[in-house]
Amino acid sequence: MTVDASSSPPSERNRTPFEKGLDRFFEGTTMGFALFILLLLVAIGLLILVQAWPAIQRFGVSFLWTSSWNPVEGREVFGVLPMIYGTLVSSAIALLLAVPLGLGTALFLSENFIPLKIRTVLVFMVELLAAIPSVVYGLWGIFVLIPALKWFLGLFGVTFAGPSMLAASLVLAIMILPIITAISRDSLAALPPELRQGSYGLGATRWGTIFRVLIPAAISGIVGGVMLALGRAMGETMAVTMLIGNSNTINPSLLAPSNTISSLLANQFAEAKGIQVASLMYAAFVLVILTLIVNILADWIVRKLKAKY
């Protein structure tokens, strides 16, 4: 037998220095990119914190639970509680409306209720909802949704000023709908067909199969989508600013104007100076932490649900 490359031990096969260098170069570049993202995130966080530092020193943690926002020079007091309330409540209402609607749409689009061609068109249209710029949603809210709400509530003798928590939450719900629908549909469609056949094969009805097998099997994906939507709702700025009324008060009525952290920032950064800038940065930091908590929570829930099965 002759000795050739294929019968020599692998350690003897020599790769050219160029080949090795290329490998190392590739590894180094990808690592560099990954580190860059990490650095960017840390830098943004740190810079916000540094800029917010004067406000943190002056107002401390009580910033989180005081309600006055007074930028008048010499008498500045800042507290962000109404905006935290507004952020959480508007997002919660949006979720409350969008989750059943989105999950229902996802189920409808992943089952064979209608011919595939129509389904494909509908899926595309849902995704198109996500492509509408948020300022367009805001404009639509002002000129279509608010007049419609005024008319509707007027039927019950309720006077409705217009910009309010309700208007903002409704538009938020529409904005996050495509996220919930698309992700839920994807995770339902990704289920192995054997699961569905197995259930039908045992004499399950379509409803039994959907609610007892398909949704539980896809739950981690669905919850992941909902949490992503929640993050989007909490950070959404333009449409909310145009519709929420920007009033720094806590009012239990959904018809009253309110405010969120992101619309506070959008409204005030232009004229802010000194300690007000620091306070806005502090508020921004709070928003970042809030979204971070939502993300961690989402991850935890998804992992918990996955571990169950």
Added chain:
Amino acid sequence: MVDTMPKSGTMTDVVLRAKECDIYYGSYKAVRDVSIDIPKNKITAFIGPSGCGKSTVLRCFNRLNDLIESFSLKGKMTYHGQDLYAPDVDPVEVRRRIGMVFQKPNPFPKTIYDNIAYGPRISGYKGDMDELVETSLRRAVLWDEVKDKLQESGFSLSGGQQQRLCIARTIAVQPEVVLMDEPCAALDPISTLKIEDLMKELVQNYTIIIVTHNMQQATRVADYTAFYNAQVVEGAGGKVGYLAEYGDTEKIFSDPEQESTRDYVTGRFG
């Protein structure tokens, strides 16, 4: 034309009967002119090369092909003489009486207990669920392996155990017929033998049809064997399946009437 009865003098009750069935997907004819009688409390094997329609015919018996939008059936399929495709027949009811075990073990993402209890629960079983779960698992010869971890996920089991779980899940609904679509294709030889032993146990109470690519398996378990073959035809799809020969397993494998059957069972094609 093939005889609908297996070539055997001692035919008992007929549970399922297909009469001159053509099966279409859209305009494409997948199976032509199948007529076959499935005897009660026996194991009938469907063998044949890929694409000969044996799984398709199997799935027609419990109307699982209804899930495919373009599917249509011409001819008649009856269950104890009742037309399975009559407009007033509820496919859900059909599937409760005619259960199915699939090629790939497909436990639900639930606990072992809930996997078994799922079928009885959806059909409104009122009796003692713990007992039913235990009986079903015992019948599937899985009880001793899982009795201490009923609350663990069905996915925590090995492939062979998962398949026995799926069989237990099917018999928990107490069907009369169990259809098995290559139940051992994804299993190792030891698990395969366990499933085969299980089938011989179960056939005392159930009627079993098994689709298999493994001819030794057919000779080991089946009382009757139906050999399906595919025929090249003009047009899209290019092949149509048909029932070539049906009879006692022993006869099919030792002294078949058709040349193609002999060629297939001796491993000359397929």
